[in-house]
Every structure is written in C-alpha cells, then in structure tokens.
Amino acid sequence: MTAGFGIEKLGLVSLRHPWICLLIVAVITPFAIFGATQNRFSSDVREIFRSDDPAFIQLDLLNERFPSSQPDLQIIAEADTAFDAKDLEALQTLHKKLLKIDGVTGVLSIFSAVTAPEGDGEPQPIFPEDLSTLEGSETARKDVADHPLIRAKLLSDDWRLAVFALSLKQLAQDTEGQAEERALVAAIGK
Secondary structure, three states: OOOOOOHHHHHHHHHHOHHHHHHHHHHHHHHHHHHHHHOOOOOOHHHHOOOOOHHHHHHHHHHHHOOOOOOOEEEEEEOOOOOOHHHHHHHHHHHHHHHHOOOEEEEEOHHHOEOOOOOOOOOOEOOOOOOOHHHHOHHHHHHHHHOOOOEOOOEOOOOOEEEEEEEEOOOOOOHHHHHHHHHHHHHHHO
C-alpha cells in the first residue's frame, strides 16, 4: 500500500494516452479561466451572509434609508486627576479644532450637550462660556455630570476620561478612498 492510496497511478494514464489527456486539459481550461475571473472577494461581513430572505431584504432597505449613525472614529482624552478648568479649556479647543478639519462631518463630545429649552427659547450649551465657573461650583459640575448625554457616556463619573466621537465623510471603498481615510485620521492625530 502506498501513501497516495493508489491515486498516483492516475499519472500513468497521462503517460499512456498523452493526446487524450491534453485534449481534456484544453477543454477544461477555458471553463476554469472563466470561473477564476468570476471569483470576487469582499471583506464586508454582511456580504458573506447575503440572501434573498425577506428579512435580509428588509434589513438592507432599513440600512439604506437610515445609514449607520455610529461614529467613525473615537478619541479618548484621559487625565491623572479630575479635569479642571484648564483641562476643560484644552478639551473645548480640541472640540473646535476637530470640527474645522476637512473631512470631519461632526463631533460629539461633552461640549455638544445642551440643556432642555425653557418655553420657546433656544437650548443652551450645558458648559458655560467661562469654564472657570465650574471650578468652584459643585452645582454646576453636578448639572454637567447629571446630563443624560454626558453621564457615563462622554465623561466618566470621576471626570478623568472624556470621549470625542467623530463622524467622517464617506470615502470610496477602493484603495484611493482608503488612502484618503488614512490621511484624514493622520491629520486628526496631529
């Protein structure tokens, strides 16, 4: 008994009948080439499970009508101690600079939060214009910490961790679009 369980004897057929084997290879090759050109690879997980199921079609329709609202990029700012007025001013400056970067369509941070409007008035930012007022006022800090958008989502309870969620413009999924996206993220990192 051999390691190939006798399959290696098929090679002897090509030695006995070389023209027939060559003809078989010539007939099969165009089909193999056609099949190889039809192979596509998609790294999108959703493409792997694509089907004609009505639930999947409905999910595709929902995704088309309501595109993903998840942030494309998250920046986390962390301090050894609770953020003071100077730290908050630096974070506010970062928020404003991020908004000005070409390719950033939106920034969600602690400075995006607003108070509920009173009557027909406009909602006011939860953070005062003068951030030093938070330094001595426990009620102002408590108002910020108790805001439903901020509490444990954009600012940690101990005021040492803040999250900036950035939405980036949609770029092409090809190599050029990926290069643009890497350049955009590099610009944000500066």
